[in-house]
Amino acid sequence: MKFEQRVQVRILGAQRPYSYSWWFEPAAGVMPLQVGDRVELPPNQVQEEGSSGTVVAVGTSYKGELKSIVRKIEDAYEREDDLWAGFGEGDYV
Structure with a gap:
């Protein structure tokens, strides 16, 4: 069963955090995201290739539809393969 988690993400250079959804199973x-997790974000009108950010809060007061986080970016010590693992894969390639 999949669950939706709503989080706030700080994008480098942005004035404020943005809300996104994360589907986990x-x-x-x-697993659910935690504050401090780095995530890959989908493309938008400003960042045509997508971007990344850091989860700064779990939960959001925003009630509208949210774009979904593409993936959690694993820390180097959590990866068993190379630095670019998962790059170029997924819905937005």
Whole structure:
């Protein structure tokens, strides 16, 4: 079963955090995000290739529709393969 988590993400150079959704499925090993997690964000009208940011809050007061986070960016010590693992994959390639 998938669950939606709503978080606020700080994007480098942005004046304020932006709200996004994260779909996770514990049974498949995809866990909820935590403050401090780095994430890959989908493209938008400003960043045509997408961008990345850091989760600064779990939950948001925004009630509208949200774009979904593409993936959590794993820390180097959590990866077993190379630095670019997962790059060029996913819905926005």
